[in-house]
Amino acid sequence: MARRKVKLALIPDDSARKASYNKRKKGLLKKVSELTILCDVPACAIISSPFDSRTEVWPHPEGANKIIERFQNLSVKDETRNVSHERFIMQTIAKARDKLRKLKYENHEQEWDLFMLMKLQANNNILDGLTTEEVKDLGKRAEKKLKEVDEKIDTLD
Numbered sequence: 001m002a003r004r005k006v007k008l009a010l011i012p013d014d015s016a017r018k019a020s021y022n023k024r025k026k027g028l029l030k031k032v033s034e035l036t037i038l039c040d041v042p043a044c045a046i047i048s049s050p051f052d053s054r055t056e057v058w059p060h061p062e063g064a065n066k067i068i069e070r071f072q073n074l075s076v077k078d079e080t081r082n083v084s085h086e087r088f089i090m091q092t093i094a095k096a097r098d099k100l101r102k103l104k105y106e107n108h109e110q111e112w113d114l115f116m117l118m119k120l121q122a123n124n125n126i127l128d129g130l131t132t133e134e135v136k137d138l139g140k141r142a143e144k145k146l147k148e149v150d151e152k153i154d155t156l157d
Contacts, residue, residue, distance in 0.1 A: 025049075044059065045057070112138070116141070
């Protein structure tokens with residue numbers, strides 16, 4: 001038999017609210033207990049009752065204190081797994097900057113390759129209008145390309 005849907009609103013009758021509170025508290029503590037047993041996960045529950053002045057602690061106050069201290073120590077030591085929004089955004093920005101740097105480098109390489117190809121096809125002097133730094137860079141690129149061609153030839157033999 002299916003349960004009827006529970007309307008989530010304040011229960012106006014005090015005795016009915018207290019009875020519902022006790023049933024749900026019992027169910028919640030049972031779930032926490034099952035979680036610790038089945039999944040071998042340290043857990044605790046602290047419930048402050050509006051009907052009683054004392055706070056209920058499961059499994060017991062000393063055990064709950066140990067779990068809370070362990071949690072607090074883990075969050076301080078293991079900052080690589082616990083990332084704040086600001087740190088997450090900074091990591092994302094750093095990754096994007098690194099990707100941009102790599103893309104700029106690849107783009108620069110392709111521009112030089114295209115420049116060399118156009119100059120060779122036009123039978124113009126490749127060195128016209130280049131600075132000494134650009135000529136040195138062009139020489140390094142040409143040596144690199146020659147090495148790649150030699151390696152491909154060697155693999156074909």
